[in-house]
Amino acid sequence: MAKISINLATGALQKEEIIVGIDLGTTNSLVAFINPDGNPQVINDAGKGILVPSIVHFDEHNVALVGSEAACFLLTDPTNTIFSVKRLLGRSYKDVAEHADVFSYKIIDDDSDALVKIQAGNKFYTPIELSAEILKELKARAEHALKTPVNRAVITVPAYFNDSQRQATRDAGKLAGLDVMRIVNEPTAASLAYGIGLNPSQQKTVVVYDLGGGTFDVSILQIQNGIFEVLATNGNTYLGGDDFDRAILNYWIEKNQLNFQEIAKDHVLMQTLRLKAEKAKRALNALSPQSLFNEQIGEIWCTLDKKTFDNLIAIKVEETITACKNALKDADLTTEQIDEVILGGGSTRTNYVKEKVADFFGKIPRDDINPDEVVALGAAIQADVLAGNRSDILLLDVTPLSLGIETMGGLMDVIIGRNSKVPTKAGRQYTTSVDGQVNMKIAVFQGERDLVKENRKLAEFELKGIPAMPAGLPKVDINFLLNADGILTVHAVELRSGVKQEIEITPSYGLSDETVEKMLLDSITHAKSDVAERMIVEAKTAAEQLVYTAERFISKHGEFLTVAEISETNTHIEALKTALKSSDKDIILNKTEDLNEFTRPFAERVMDKAIAGAMKGKRVE
Template sequence: MAKISINLATGSLQQEEIIVGIDLGTTNSLVAFINPDKLPQVINDTGKGLLVPSVVHFNAHGDTLVGNEAKEFLITDPANTIFSVKRLLGRSYKDLAAHQDTFSYKIIDDENDTLVKIKAGDKFYTPIELSAEILKELKGRAEHALKTPVNRAVITVPAYFNDSQRQATRDAGKLAGLDVLRIVNEPTAASLAYGIGLDPNKQQTIAVYDLGGGTFDVSILAIQNGIFEVLSTNGNTFLGGDDFDRAIVHYWIDKNKLDQSTLDAATMQMLRLKAEEAKKALTTQNLFNEKIGDIWCSIDKQTFQELIAPKVAETMNSCKQALQDAGLTIADIDEVVLVGGSTRTPYVKQAVTEFFGRPAHDQINPDEVVALGAAIQADILAGNRSDILLLDVTPLSLGIETMGGLMDVIIPRNAKVPTKAGRQYTTSLDGQVNMKISVFQGERDLVQENRKLAEFELRGIPAMPAGLPKVDINFMLNADGILTVQAIELRSGVKQEIDVRPSYGLSDDTVEKMLIDSITHAKSDVEQRMLIEARSEGEQLVYTAERFLEKHGVYLTETEITETKKHIEALKAALATAQKDEILKMADELNEFTRPFAERVMDVAVSSAMKGKSIDK
């Protein structure tokens, strides 16, 4: 018997649960759906506004606030108020070290390449958990506004997001209780919102200029037979409207002859928010003139344009580079689309128009255009658009087992078939010459909960220290559903591959059960994954610290040696517990304590090496 439900908000019959489109943004996020008139519409729940600020606040009791309510704490409690989470997705501390000063909260440096963690209060969070909080808020708003459960979504990401960042976005959706049907590139979604690419008979080459609050990117897309191909992308993940605000703040500091080092965090935050207000006002007026305490906040449009000119010029250089990378000229571009709230600035719009020699599409609200396009993509996936052909997709994620029995997804569920994806791995033991590769299918974080497809060994890896061999593992899924898994050690060329049939023997009911289980157990799965990762990192840190004392104890004081040993014992005790936050806390304290003299010892090592002596690192 087919289930039919009535949507109380729209009065329409629903064969299936609604699928929403979500724009998970650096500064703001929003959710859209297809309304009864078959048009995409952004959801404004109970008048809270269309945009949900991508801000998460944790209070002293561990309660979570998201959006406008959380934004208020950027001034009063900046250390526990997390913003720009999207910049952290799928990134390690090393990726972000140069930009640490742009964050008012603490990002943990554990001196390795593992994914970044954020400290708020006594707890440690991953960007996946924080993004999940934003997605939960969007899900809740959609359910409240539409009066129907929302469990399925299309989520957009920048075209330049790598596999790790896309997987992190999927994981965040799963943790928020959403079945993420597709991860769509933001420029593709923006194009769909303008109807570009909906006509399968039309071939076009388009440029999408996306200047948001914290990031900028330009993408060149070729569209043929309804298929969007990213020819090139360029940009800067630390350039956006926030830089316009900062330029205004520095202008006011200079104009008022203030010493920035004496200004407290709250005053700086108030200046930043006032600068954002000024920037918005100058889109329609020529002068902004207000006051914060004794500080005059005055600026005219001409000065503002002069301040932001270098940043806008940077974006034009990116456009030039993207065209060059795509092997195209300006004459080859058929359409230009503007995305992101910062494109409202008239000077930006003018610069884009002059560069491409044609007016850019800006009729649709640039804040909403990506979410509206995601809703159209969701409508296509729901089978409501008979005019658009959907390519076959893989029903369940495919990946391999990594340390601690974790599933590392290589081809995510709903990826278009045929497809190819790969990741690079290395050895965990010194002198390791074989690597076992176990292939799994499923949506759970632990491989024991998924379906094992195959297992083989890559033999003959040259004996090297752990971490030196580079092993590429590639998954190739063809149109007939045959998966070829290939492992190759890049330094030696040693290679092994195997063919498997991922879906063989799985009924639709089994696939559905596996999907439901993945959503039901998402929270516990993520908790287990994070505990396993914390233990692995903690054990590695104990090993490194003990080896450091052994090798360099001669350069340390008795107090430094004694206190370091105490911290190591505290971390070992934490490792015996099943408390992720306790392990990370002790690891963080060991790192913080040893950092000053570790740097001192390394300086001695460098100067001794220059004198012809060698010190083991």
């Protein structure tokens, strides 16, 4: 077995190789590194451009194409061309349902809180797999440009990302063959790119206003003695330049007196209008802006002037200013106490945005570094710190291995990721999987593998006395608190009843340097097979849950269904049971979707009849 060494203070693999910084964006992604002169530099591989459009296209053989080449298929094959996938990371269908019509590809609605899946051809993909395809492309470009293997990276996320979204980003990196050294907040990276915090004697309070293609966040950082402290953060993981495009698109549909529902059904036309809206936005905000954008798509006139554009986006921009007000309030600061305002994200090129930010903070925001590149450049500096090449920035101690719990199917659900700074606190919410379940086993594990059987078990306890309710109704918060001494406290509470339980664990007890080293190396070696197995387990778990729900529905509400409907439902159930015997994720997901689609109208019918029965003989006055 190949030997690698590990720095236990940072949890970082020690090997003389480049660690890159990656900005995984909603619209565009890019990668940067520290050049031989010691300066951060974005990578432009073989003249393909610095920005890689965050777009993935699958051909008829399910082969992925990423970037500009994939963008060509937005119009010719929209159902198999996925964009804005960052907006789907760590989210369920319920989170994105109201925006689903603007996506030209199929997002699976399984009527649950499970994370979304996207269908392309006859295969199903998670946002993690799709993000991994983008990261693979960035990895390949970096390796080609730098002429050296690239296996380690720092990846940035919005400060507003929750634990689920951060873990999804880390998983995507793992699937792409990258050891993700650190998940870094985008505002911290932007500050580093401007050199703020590199001088240990410097003390500043900085606002980073980051408006990208799909996400917005504002963060207030206090930087002192090389330490970055987030005083407050606010924002919206579903607000960005895409919303400006959508506002223009809606305006054109209204002005041309078109039916939105009809347009939404025509994926090619919808995509054409979206791209035209993006073109109009760019034209009106160029260095030499047009005063009027005026083009045509068939009989549809696409006309837009600067004043109308500003009016269309005013509500969204005002939302960002409200977030700035809230962040200041949370930090107990006034605008006068802010030393600098930094702009990040391509959407801050919008002149109206710059004006409103300057008006609110009473100072001209800094945008002298390309806002598309600023986060990636900062990530490269952070990577340089992790590589041990800088001593002027203090990074607090981190946990060398991930900590999490076992979920259905024997999967490891990470709650505190490897390389998280300590002390730290993180949590997730869980529910029951069986009707009337009154106890929940909570098994705590440490390690980097996707299946708990490959990780190290730390402890196990039971949360007892959960009120008997239908599956999915109990809400159990599980929180991990890891203190500076490496002591982990796991706290579980059922929110409806207040039933609680906690346990204290010492995660690092009995682990030698060699054991930690081996666990890390195994996680990298088996990353692809681990994720593939996780996908199969998740598909089987969801399918088994659906079979259970469908069979229970027929037994309880059979009188509302016809004989033919019951027969057809049972046929779908049997087909899904047969699929469960295989280990083909896509066959299982296809049969799951078939059963879901067929039975979806039944619950609505039962509810309608129940309401009609309750109202029978009553007058509404």
